[in-house]
Amino acid sequence: MPTADSYQEAIRRTLTLRSEAPPDASAVAEATLQTWHRMADELVPVIGSHGADVLFGRSLYITSIHFPWLAIVGEHRNSTAQLANLKARLADRETDTAAEASYTLLVTFVELLISLIGESLTERLLAPVWVQRLPASEQESET
Amino acid sequence: MNNKVTIRRLHTGVPGLDAILGGGLPEFSFNLIVGPPGSGKTTLAHQIMFASATPENPALFFTVFGEPPLKMLRYQQQFSFFNLDRINESIRFVNLSDDAATGNYEQVLVRITQEVETSSPALVFVDSFRSIMQENRRQPTGTISQQQFINQLGIQLSYWQATTFLIGEFVSGGDPHPVLTVADGILSLEQSVYRNSMVRKIQVLKMRGQETRPGMHTFRITSNGVEIFPAALILGDTGVPETSVSLRSKVRLTTGVPGLDDMLGGGLPSGYSLLVAGPSGSGKTILATAFLAEGVRRGEPGVIVAFEQTPSQSWVRTLDDMIRAGQIGLINTRSLDLSIDEIVQHLTELIHKMKATRVVIDSLSGFELAVAPAFREDFRESLFRMFVVLSNLGVTVLMTSELEDRYIDLRFSPYGSAFLTDAIIVQRYIEVESRLRRVMAVVKVRASVHSTEIRLFNITDDGIVIGDPVLDYEGILGGQPTRVKVSNPVKGGTP
Numbered sequence: 001m002p003t004a005d006s007y008q009e010a011i012r013r014t015l016t017l018r019s020e021a022p023p024d025a026s027a028v029a030e031a032t033l034q035t036w037h038r039m040a041d042e043l044v045p046v047i048g049s050h051g052a053d054v055l056f057g058r059s060l061y062i063t064s065i066h067f068p069w070l071a072i073v074g075e076h077r078n079s080t081a082q083l084a085n086l087k088a089r090l091a092d093r094e095t096d097t098a099a100e101a102s103y104t105l106l107v108t109f110v111e112l113l114i115s116l117i118g119e120s121l122t123e124r125l126l127a128p129v130w131v132q133r134l135p136a137s138e139q140e141s142e143t
Numbered sequence: 144m145n146n147k148v149t150i151r152r153l154h155t156g157v158p159g160l161d162a163i164l165g166g167g168l169p170e171f172s173f174n175l176i177v178g179p180p181g182s183g184k185t186t187l188a189h190q191i192m193f194a195s196a197t198p199e200n201p202a203l204f205f206t207v208f209g210e211p212p213l214k215m216l217r218y219q220q221q222f223s224f225f226n227l228d229r230i231n232e233s234i235r236f237v238n239l240s241d242d243a244a245t246g247n248y249e250q251v252l253v254r255i256t257q258e259v260e261t262s263s264p265a266l267v268f269v270d271s272f273r274s275i276m277q278e279n280r281r282q283p284t285g286t287i288s289q290q291q292f293i294n295q296l297g298i299q300l301s302y303w304q305a306t307t308f309l310i311g312e313f314v315s316g317g318d319p320h321p322v323l324t325v326a327d328g329i330l331s332l333e334q335s336v337y338r339n340s341m342v343r344k345i346q347v348l349k350m351r352g353q354e355t356r357p358g359m360h361t362f363r364i365t366s367n368g369v370e371i372f373p374a375a376l377i378l379g380d381t382g383v384p385e386t387s388v389s390l391r392s393k394v395r396l397t398t399g400v401p402g403l404d405d406m407l408g409g410g411l412p413s414g415y416s417l418l419v420a421g422p423s424g425s426g427k428t429i430l431a432t433a434f435l436a437e438g439v440r441r442g443e444p445g446v447i448v449a450f451e452q453t454p455s456q457s458w459v460r461t462l463d464d465m466i467r468a469g470q471i472g473l474i475n476t477r478s479l480d481l482s483i484d485e486i487v488q489h490l491t492e493l494i495h496k497m498k499a500t501r502v503v504i505d506s507l508s509g510f511e512l513a514v515a516p517a518f519r520e521d522f523r524e525s526l527f528r529m530f531v532v533l534s535n536l537g538v539t540v541l542m543t544s545e546l547e548d549r550y551i552d553l554r555f556s557p558y559g560s561a562f563l564t565d566a567i568i569v570q571r572y573i574e575v576e577s578r579l580r581r582v583m584a585v586v587k588v589r590a591s592v593h594s595t596e597i598r599l600f601n602i603t604d605d606g607i608v609i610g611d612p613v614l615d616y617e618g619i620l621g622g623q624p625t626r627v628k629v630s631n632p633v634k635g636g637t638p
Contacts, residue, residue: 047212048238055213117216120227 007114007123010130011035011106015099017131025098029090032102033083038129039109046125053079059109060086067101069093150352153306156194156224157187159371159488163347163356168306169327172351173297176310178332183343183364184310185215186222187332188268190368191308193224196233200265203258204236207243207251208271212236215270222368235262248292255296259303269296271311293322327351337517342482345371361482372484375528396501396539399437400430402609403568406585406594411566413500415589416530416540421570425581426602427543430568431503432462433606434541438501439470445501446472446493448486450509472497481513483525487532494536502538508545530563565589570600573619582613 016023018031036056043052056079064071070089090098113122152167161167168174168191176184188204196202206212216236219225230236237258242250259267287295293309309322323329329348334341343362347355362371395410404410411417419427435445447462465471472493474486494502504510511522518525533540542564567586572579584597596612597619616624 044238044241046216046236046238048206048240050241050244051211051213051238116213118220121216121220121230124227124230 007110007126008107010133011110012103013133014129014131015102015106019099023095023099025093025095026091028095028098028102029087032090032105033087035106035129036083039106039126042125042129043113049079055112056109057082059105059112062108062112063101063105066104067097070101070105152353153195155191157190157369157371159360159362159373160187160191160345160369162373163345163360163371164328164350165347165353165355169350169352170306171304172306172327173325174306174308174328174330175322175326176308176330176332177312179312179334182332182334183362183369184332185210185270186219186364187330187369188270188308188310189219190222190224192234192266192268193226193229195266196229198233201233201235201262202266202268203262203264204234204268204270205239205255205258206236206270207239212238212240221366223366224368235264248289249287252287252292252295252299256299259299259305263303264305267305267307269307269309271309290322294325297322297325323349335517337515340515340517342515342517361484363485372482372488374484375487375532396443397437397441398430399433399435399440400607400609402598403430403583403607406583406596406598406609407566407588408585408591408593411539411541412588412591413539414534414537415565416533416542416563417566417568418542418544418564419568419570420544420546421583422546422572425570425572426600426607427545427570428505429602429607431505431541431543435471435501435503436461436465439465443501444470444472444497444499445503446474446490446497446499447503447505448474448476448490448510449505450476450513472499476513481515482518483510483514483522483529486510487529491532491536494538500538502533502540504540504542506543506545527563571620573613573616573624575616575624582619583609 014035015028015031018034019027023031040049040052047055060070060082070086090102093101110122110126113126151170152161152164153170154167155161155164176188178184192202192204206215220227237254239251239254242254255267255269296309297307309326326349328350331346331348332343333345334343336342343364344359345362346359347357356373358374360371360373362369364370394413395404395407396413397404397410398407419430421427431447435447438445447466462471466473474489474493476486490502493499507526511519514522514525530540546569566588568583569586570581570583573582574580581600581602582597583600584595585593587593598612599610601608601610613619613624615626617627618624
């Protein structure tokens, strides 16, 4: 990363850039799942798919306190079905609401991971997931 | 020409481990780290890994069963050796619990093989293997058994030029597990709880091709990880006579107590161990302090191992001042779960650091109390080992020992350690004219003449002042001396 970047910013940027512009709810849903799969790619080799699924389930539960319409998603035991359900529910919402729920879900997941293994290690493990911020020089030349 | 294979030894980075392994781990060896839950297996493995892994010699850590990797990462981070920068740079964690959960060891083996082929690690860790034995019961038919799995794993990894570690519990009793035969090295860890203290021990059960330090060695787990205190090595019969006592004793040290040197026959022979035994308050610590202060005065640095509470008196301030000025090294411990080897380790380091020639252990009684109950049974044996180590270092040792005044027998030490020491001074109280008086006598100075007088002494602010010999009394050791008529008392010590 060019400079220190908070995980919240990284998640926001990644979700925005992975959704098509102008984004609609289904693009947000697609970007959310894509990002989750990338996170799982990095985490499963280290903590196992079961560990990753349990953490994701917990994140969904916590997120559904603010977004009750996500609650039902957590009831699925099978992670594939759970993800399909999440995607459908996100796609069903207003774009802004979907984007906010998706952002909250991923931030919650990362915070949960940080609470267990610390910020440094979490950053280290998840760094490849985030869409990189453009270096300042390129941002300037674009404007 | 010598065509024998040369085995490189890897430094483990764990304090004390290389010493008990006989110089480090043989490269490309297949090792087991075994022990019950909580004995420190994973910590030891991590510490070796973080110390040894580099981008050129990377490490792979497979978690198969055992503790969930998230928990492992969470807790192992608390140790100072856990360097986050190494993760995914020279250390990679690989979780195989998904494959292992099905009991399909063939698949686990395939995954390990793939990972090893991809990254050609120099170090491979597989955590943990007793779980595999248990998982064996759920094993689907048609796949390899866990025993075959471990054997194949060991063979494959050896051929990939990697130093490998299998971490797991070890079920004692019954037949030894075949993997114990396959392994090149076995490190066995255990923790024993006895009374109110817990003691950790490590043993090298096997290490092919090199001489290891036998026996159990105590270790501690602190925020820096594992630190092992190798048990002092007592060399067997070398066929070479020991340096004779008369040679060792040519140089004599002054004790710093006026008159005492004469009693000792001209000072304490250098390299000797002196036991000062006496009841509580008789002045043992004061004598020890004088011994150290005299060393400082003569440019002979000293070290004190203190187990006693020291009240604030003028001579204690002397000791404190010397410690603060860096003239005296201090090992002060109130811990109650020490091993003698741990003290010996610290003491040896401090002696080397200070270039000390005088050592005081105050007192053996406090020492015994500080040693974990589990070691008390072997206290005498451990003391012997400590004496040998200190004697090899060439330092002169003064030990104090609290001794109950008994007027029916003559004892010098509650540990039977009297015979281990080269010189003995005994202090006692006697009753003279309804007052308690202190007396001191030199009981033994090996291979030297010494005074046999029993001398009165006083403790003043300046230290110990030795007085006249008690010539006009008899039955002193009985505690109640009776006056005898002496025509012309002789003053001063005569051997």
